[in-house]
Structure formats: structure tokens, C-alpha cells
Amino acid sequence: MSYKLKLASNLAPFSRLRDRFVTGGYGEGYAFERQLELLAGLEGLAGVALAWPCQYQDGAALKRTLERYGLALSTTDIDVYTEPCFKNGSLSNPDPQIRRLAIDRAKGAIDAALEAGSADLNLWLGHDGFDYLFQGHYHDAWKWIEEGLQEIADYNDQLPLAVEYKCKEPRAHTYLANVGKALLLVKKIDRPHLGITLDVGHSLAALENPAEAAVLALREGKLQQVHLNDNYRDWDLDLIPGAVNVWDLVEFFYWVLGGGYSGWFNIDVFPYREDGREALQRTVQVCRKCCQMADFLRQQNADQLLRQGQHLEVLRLLWDQVG
Numbered sequence: 001m002s003y004k005l006k007l008a009s010n011l012a013p014f015s016r017l018r019d020r021f022v023t024g025g026y027g028e029g030y031a032f033e034r035q036l037e038l039l040a041g042l043e044g045l046a047g048v049a050l051a052w053p054c055q056y057q058d059g060a061a062l063k064r065t066l067e068r069y070g071l072a073l074s075t076t077d078i079d080v081y082t083e084p085c086f087k088n089g090s091l092s093n094p095d096p097q098i099r100r101l102a103i104d105r106a107k108g109a110i111d112a113a114l115e116a117g118s119a120d121l122n123l124w125l126g127h128d129g130f131d132y133l134f135q136g137h138y139h140d141a142w143k144w145i146e147e148g149l150q151e152i153a154d155y156n157d158q159l160p161l162a163v164e165y166k167c168k169e170p171r172a173h174t175y176l177a178n179v180g181k182a183l184l185l186v187k188k189i190d191r192p193h194l195g196i197t198l199d200v201g202h203s204l205a206a207l208e209n210p211a212e213a214a215v216l217a218l219r220e221g222k223l224q225q226v227h228l229n230d231n232y233r234d235w236d237l238d239l240i241p242g243a244v245n246v247w248d249l250v251e252f253f254y255w256v257l258g259g260g261y262s263g264w265f266n267i268d269v270f271p272y273r274e275d276g277r278e279a280l281q282r283t284v285q286v287c288r289k290c291c292q293m294a295d296f297l298r299q300q301n302a303d304q305l306l307r308q309g310q311h312l313e314v315l316r317l318l319w320d321q322v323g
Contacts, residue, residue, distance in 0.1 A: 003257045003291045007284060008047030008074035009267035011035045011055070012238075013276025026272045033065065038277060040069040044284035047074035047119075049266045052109040054079045059115025066116075074264040075162075075225060076113035078106045081126035081170075089128040091148035092141035092175060099144055106152040113159055119264055120160035122197050122225055123152070129171030141175055146188065153191040162224035164197035167206040169236055178206045179213040186222055195224030199268060200252060204233045204245065211251040218259040226256065227268040228287065238270040240279055242286040249286070250318065254294035254302070293321050 014035040016025025030038065032055070039048055048071045056062040066073055080090035080102045088094065090102035106123065113121055128145065130136035153161055165182040166174050176182055182196040196217055203210040217223035230244050231237040242249045265287070271279035297317060305313050 003253070003295050005044075005287060005291055006047065006074075006262075006264045007045050007267060007287065008049055008072070008264050009039060009045055009269075009280055009283075010049045011039065012268075012270050013279055014038050017270055017272050019272070027276075036065070036069045036071060039280075040071050042277060042280050042284070044288070045267075045280065047072040047264055047266075049073075049075045049077065049122075049264075049268075051077035051079045051082075052112045053105075054082055056116070057112065059112035059118075062112075062116045073113075073116050073118040074266055075120050075122050076109055076116065076118040078109040078121060078123045080105055081124065086127050089141070090125055091145045092125070092128040092136075093144075094137075094140075099148060103148050103151055107155045110152075110156050110159060110161075114156070118159065120162060120224060122162050122164055123149075124164040124166065124197075125174070125176055126166070126170055128176065129168075129174035131172040136175075138175075145175060146185065149185065149194075150189045150191075153189060153194045157191065157193045160193045160195060160224050161191075162195045162197040164199060164202070164225075164227075165206075166199065166202040166236065179203065179208060179216055183217060183220055183222060187220060195222040197225040197227060198223060199227035199229070200241065200249070201227070201229040201231045201236050201238060201268070204231055204248070205236050207233060209251075210248060211255040214252060214256045214261075215259060218256070218261065223256070223259075223261055223263075225263060226261070226265050228265050228283070229268045238268055240269055240271075240283050240286065241267075242290060246290070247318070250290045250293045250297075253287075253291050254297055257291065257294065258298060293318060296321060 014030050016029035018025045050056055080086050093099050165176045167177040186194050198214055200210045203213045228241045230239040230241050232244055267283050269279055300317055302314050
């Protein structure tokens with residue numbers, strides 16, 4: 001296989017995994033360093049995705065810890081969504097003090113991530129949206145999001161920064177809902193180190209074609225980060241990649257890796273009822289297999305077939321690979 005996958009994961013598979021029904025968690029969970037140890041012991045995973053400040057505070061100390069386990073810090077997630085103070089939004093919050101808190105939080109994350117040796121930063125504006133009509137002041141909200149993100153981006157350009165889009169949850173409607181809005185925002189701010197995060201599950205839930213969404217971001221030079229998971233296109237279930245949409249995942253890898261993306265693929269699965277190690281092992285297996293199939297299509301000159309409108313021939317090639 002000519003494609004090389006840089007696979008990382010968050011620590012959700014080794015945590016308690018709570019939801020609003022089982023608030024105590026579906027599992028016992030492990031202490032932080034035990035979680036790292038378990039992740040490091042899985043073949044095919046080389047990195048970990050962590051959030052600041054809820055999962056680490058001291059970047060230099062984290063860097064030493066990760067070196068002991070042979071793990072890279074694939075990304076630092078800026079936590080502006082796990083505290084009730086952000087329930088009405090972070091960058092779009094009507095309260096200027098909360099907007100300032102969110103911006104300062106992001107700046108603190110940048111400092112810590114640089115010390116920790118993080119590959120980049122991820123910003124998900126989870127509570128920035130609305131549940132009811134006439135609840136949000138759309139003009140002000142988008143103005144504040146743009147101003148806040150620009151200030152964050154201008155704070156330090158030494159580390160790539162990606163904004164992650166999602167159409168819903170925890171809000172009924174999220175402002176940064178799809179790839180078009182995300183690209184419009186980062187293109188308007190226009191900073192070389194500012195891009196987007198494409199979460200495959202979020203793209204599916206937004207009724208997008210993840211491969212097409214990725215190509216749009218690649219064409220603009222703005223695909224900074226990728227998250228891998230799956231769902232039934234109705235909710236962000238964070239299932240194992242390929243559990244539902246196999247061909248979508250193959251097509252996604254075909255275009256993303258063929259388009260020159262060389263960054264991390266961050267696994268974002270929440271195995272509430274499955275063994276976390278087994279879920280990650282199956283994820284590695286599925287991603288490698290789908291990449292092999294995408295690579296095979298490249299070798300069979302699928303680009304030319306697509307240009308000739310021979311998509312049924314592409315499907316024949318794929319099903320022949322299944323055996």
C-alpha cells in the first residue's frame with residue numbers, strides 16, 4: 001500500500017463514557033496515564049488527541065509524559081464546551097465577558113500546545129448556535145465569531161489552527177454547520193495557518209458527501225485535520241469508521257490521500273457498550289483496508305474512468321476486491 005496513515009485517537013475508548021441516561025458512565029474508566037499506556041499498546045496508533053485545559057494543563061510536563069509512552073500529540077482541542085458558562089455559546093455568546101473568556105481560553109491552549117509539541121489545534125464551537133427560532137441574533141453572532149476567531153488566529157501563527165463544523169448537538173442548530181460555512185469563515189479571515197477540521201461523521205450528519213467536502217477544503221488549501229467515525233446520517237453516533245458507510249469511507253480516502261493530505265487522522269469513536277481496545281483495533285483494520293482499496297483504484301487509473309463517466313466500472317473494481 002503506497003498510502004501511509006498517521007492514525008491517532010482521543011481517550012474516549014478508555015473513559016467512563018457518560019450520557020444523559022447513564023450519567024455515572026457505562027464503564028469504570030482508567031486513570032490518565034493508564035489510558036495512555038493502553039493506547040500506546042495498540043498496533044497502528046502513533047498519536048493521541050487531548051483537550052486543554054480539561055485533560056492537561058502543563059504542556060512541558062505532558063510532552064515528557066507522552067515521550068515515555070512513545071506517543072505524539074496529534075492535536076490539542078480547545079475546550080470551550082464542557083462547562084456550563086458556555087451554554088449560550090463561546091465566541092458568539094451575547095455576554096462579552098464569556099466571549100473574552102473563550103478567546104483567552106484559546107490563547108492559553110495555544111501556549112500549552114506549543115510547549116507540548118502538539119501538531120495543531122482544534123476549535124469546535126459546540127454551543128454556538130440556537131434551539132428556537134428568534135433565539136439567535138444571527139448578524140451579531142457571526143460578527144462575534146469572525147472577530148473572535150481572527151483574534152485567536154492572530155495571537156500566534158506558529159501552530160496550525162483548525163475550526164471544526166457540526167450541524168447539531170448539543171444545540172438544535174449550530175452556526176458552523178457545514179463545510180461551506182466553515183470555508184467561508186476561514187477564507188474571510190484569511191490566515192495561512194487557519195483551516196478546517198473535517199469530521200467524517202459530522203459531514204455525514206450534515207447530509208454531505210465527505211469526499212466532496214474534503215475536496216472543497218483541499219482545493220482551498222484549508223484541510224488541516226480529519227476525524228474518523230461513522231453514523232446513519234441522522235445523528236453524530238461516533239461509531240467505528242466503516243460500520244455503516246463503507247464505500248463512503250473508501251471514496252473519502254481515495255480523494256483525501258490522493259489529494260495530498262498528509263496530516264493526522266484522529267479517531268473519534270465512543271464505544272459505550274464495546275471494549276475500547278477492540279473498537280480501536282477494528283478501526284485500524286477498517287481504515288487500512290479501505291486505504292488499500294482506495295490505493296487499488298488509483299493503480300487502476302480510476303481518475304480516468306471517472307472522467308469518462310464509467311462509475312459502474314469503478315464499482316466493479318471495488319466489488320472484485322471484496323471477492
